[in-house]
Amino acid sequence: MTTIKAPNLCIRPGCNFPRRPDTRANSRYRFRLDCSAECSVWALRAKWADRNDDKAEAAELMRLLALLDARRSPRDRVTDVFARGENAA
Numbered sequence: 001m002t003t004i005k006a007p008n009l010c011i012r013p014g015c016n017f018p019r020r021p022d023t024r025a026n027s028r029y030r031f032r033l034d035c036s037a038e039c040s041v042w043a044l045r046a047k048w049a050d051r052n053d054d055k056a057e058a059a060e061l062m063r064l065l066a067l068l069d070a071r072r073s074p075r076d077r078v079t080d081v082f083a084r085g086e087n088a089a
């Protein structure tokens, strides 16, 4: 059986930050799938936008993607990711 050595990078496409260590007790995994809460939420919203064919959400996600890509560190906060689009206006 061969072991595929996947690069230990964040789940979000385009994100080059390393995954954060999984600090949950009794976890079978050493690392989570994402580098930060922002990427975790973004990936989740992207999944639902795709599933619901939500064009407005998709556009908002593209805007947030630019903000996420502009981060210098996974600890930089992008609070817009956690806000729902309809509350913005």
Ligand SMILES: [Zn+2]
Residues within 6 Å of the ligand: 010, 011, 012, 015, 016, 017, 034, 035, 036, 039, 074
């Ligand atoms: Zn990330």
